[in-house]
Amino acid sequence: MNFGDVFSKAWKTIWNNKILWVFGLMAGFLSANNGGGNPGSGIRYEYSGNWQNLPFGLHQWGTNLEQYMDRFAAPNVAIILALVCLGILFALLFTFLGIVGQGALVKGVWQYDEDNTRKLRFGPLFKEGLKYFWKLFALGLLLFAAGIGVAIVVVILAVVTLGIGAVIFACLAIPLAIGVAILLKQTVISIVAEDMDIFAAIEHAWDFVFQKNLGNYLLMWLIVGVGGAVVNFLVALPFAAMALPMLGSLAFGGDTAIGGGMLVGFILGLAYLPIYLVLAGGLRAFTDSVWAIFYRELRFAHDEASLTSAELEASIPASGDEA
Secondary structure (H helix, E strand, O other): OOHHHHHHHHHHHHHHOOHHHHHHHHHHHHHHOOOOOOHHHHOOOOOOOOHHHOOOOHHHHHHHHHHHHHHHHHHHHHHHHHHHHHHHHHHHHHHHHHHHHHHHHHHHHHHHHHOOOOOOOHHHHHHHHHHOHHHHHHHHHHHHHHHHHHHHHHHHHHHHOOOHHHHHHHHHHHHHHHHHHHHHHHHHHHHHHOOOOHHHHHHHHHHHHHHHOHHHHHHHHHHHHHHHHHHHHHHHHHHHHHOHHHHHHHHHOOHHHHHHHHHHHHHHHHHHHHHHHHHHHHHHHHHHHHHHHHHHHHHHHHHHHOOOHHHHHHHOOOHHHOO
């Protein structure tokens, strides 16, 4: 496997079809929706401990934050509840767009790799993403249910073994997470590119990854998974820097200073947002293109290797047939 060729083809694919950057951005919504918390937590912000115990003078920062949020929350409960409901609606919308974008991105890369004279367009690819929406949505629910099942088993083992089971699972957590991530990525590609049902795609992905190409997939994960995470962190890092005005204003206290710090951070974040969207969309489009092309190259290599010598000779056109 020539990894350089895979990366080169992936870059040419997304560069010649920048509409894939849009679907890459949409697919990234799935990752953004993994966070969250208790919707009711916005009504009151309270720290049950003692802010004075925080080191390096952070007690003043914590006290100012708590007092500011309490003063804001009391007269604005309705606004906060409305924002929570709006956040839930946006989460549902982003989940929908993320699943559609994921399917459309894989399908577009696959189509272009089949015929690089093809012009990829938003409308047809969006319809392709819709075509696989319910399969990919069901796959996500299956993964969620499996995660809950594993958590229950770990808790039971931890109780029964007096914590030994939890320690063993913690040691296995990283390799298991890597394996699940690779299997999930390949399952999505199998569903979309090969038009398989969910369980057939899982079975195919398991066989293709862990039975035939485990070394290649682990090496690709080290390159794309770790490298992509580092680049993604660097792309998002300016948002953290833009929070500094707000954090600095909390140290000084006063509603005017805190409100001004929040306003400055918001304006800076809004200015960087278009740049972030382009970079994040391009990065996701590139990494998903790499995985799709990587699978396609490996699959055809296996197909050629499985041919008999007679079949291989029959697949090569004779010199007189070239015209």
